[in-house]
Amino acid sequence: MPNDHHSSTRPSEASPPADPVPSPPEAAAPWYRRAFADLSPLRDHADYRRVWVGQAVSSIGQQMTAVAVSVQVYDLTHSAFATGVVGLFSFVPLIAFGLYGGVIADRVDRRKLGLIGAAGLALVSAVLAVQAIAGLGQVAVLYAAVAAQACFFALSSPARSAMIPRLVPSHQLPAANALNTVSMNLGMTVGPMLGGLLIGAYGVQSAFLVDTVAFTGTLYAMWRLPTMRPLGEGKARASVLDGLRFLREQPNLRTSFLADLAAMIFGLPRSLFPAIAVTFYGGDARTVGLLVSAPAVGALIGALFSGWVARIHRQGVAVLAAVAAWGLAIATFGLLHNLWLGLLLLALAGCADTVSMIFRSTMMQVAAPDEMRGRLQGIFMVVVVGGPRLGDFESGAVAALTSPATSVITGGLACVAAVLLLAARRPAFLTYDARHPTP
Missing domain, CATH: 1.20.1250.20 (MFS general substrate transporter like domains)
Incomplete structure (x- = not known):
């Protein structure tokens, strides 16, 4: 993992971007162009663009993995109950670690926390791929991997969301949040479909491998970000x-x-x-x-x-x-x-x-x-x-x-x-x- 001595390709510290008034050409755009999602945050801010692309790709990969885990658990157990328990192993860590992920995000460099989360999720996907290729056939391993995924996601997701106002000016935040919704729903719609096709053709290990590779986009985006320590006082006492x-x-x-x-x-x-x-x-x-x-x-x-x-x-x-x-x-x-x-x-x-x-x-x-x-x-x-x-x-x-x-x-x-x-x-x-x- 990189330390705080960043390369010259990245600023040393991120501050909220300037918030200029939108340019007249934007306001004068034809109605049919203004109806579509505003792409200006992607066009104007390279850091946000890299984060968005990385999250979109990794979201698709994570949904593929979710389908693959369910398929593998059912193949091993032939039990709808055992498949449903997958959700429980995800739900409990998300609740337990979600609040504390927010606390940590208000104490430390959010960029570093995002890197740790992305690296952890990639590692879990790699473990899932290895167990599938090796044919371990252990449901407990799948449950443990799902719980670990939820922990890494819950610890890093608040940090990633809290970064957005430091990457785009406030007048572009509605557009940026709309684009984030696009990436999330692309994952929810495209991910299961691609996962089903891959699993049907090459087995569950193919979905796990694709998901592992997909995290390189998020890792690269987080690596290129500047330091993002929380602004303001009292960070050490955040609770x-x-x-x-x-x-x-x-x-x-x-x-x-x-x-x-x-x-x-x-x-x-x-x-x-x-x-x-x-x-x-x-x-x-x-x-x-x-x-x-x-x-x-x-x-x-x-x-x-x-x-x-x-x-x-x-x-x-x-x-x-x-x-x-x-x-x-x-x-x-x-x-x-x-x-x-x-x-x-x-x-x-x-x-x-x-x-x-x-x-x-x-x-x-x-x-x-x-x-x-x-x-x-x-x-x-x-x-x-x-x-x-x-x-x-x-x-x-x-x-x-x-x-x-x-x-x-x-x-x-x-x-x-x-x-x-x-x-x-x-x-x-x-x-x-x-x-x-x-x-």
């Missing part, structure tokens, strides 16, 4: 409790977190998709696959056509409107039992989720001081990981007491009701202005 106290005392950021939780707990019926496939459509496993992929496809489309987000300054209104649109789309999905219309509604929900994510991430990056961003990103990770699991429980419990349709409809409406409650309890959130951000 999880400080992050939670900060969030409690900052009503706008807290409201954005609560809006996201409402969407995931009440409006995410993914645990019901197998039952819905049968009871709504008379379908099978292929129908379940379509239902699972539809929100990701909508999210990707929403990110690709996100050129308008930089022109929205009332970002609090945008977050609540997007979460309400998610809830309405889910409730309507529960009412109308036509497959293609259902897939369209799920895609619309995914698109709304992308809009919410872009603005929530931008608010967190701009309104929070640099020395708190790692801890807030760690809390955000716990919300993103834990919220859907709570949603699985909520939707499953309501479906057991009533029916899958009732669970979906009431969940979507509860999401909308939560948005209205947040707007009533926190009217200042509706006046949040990105030009004058306040946490």
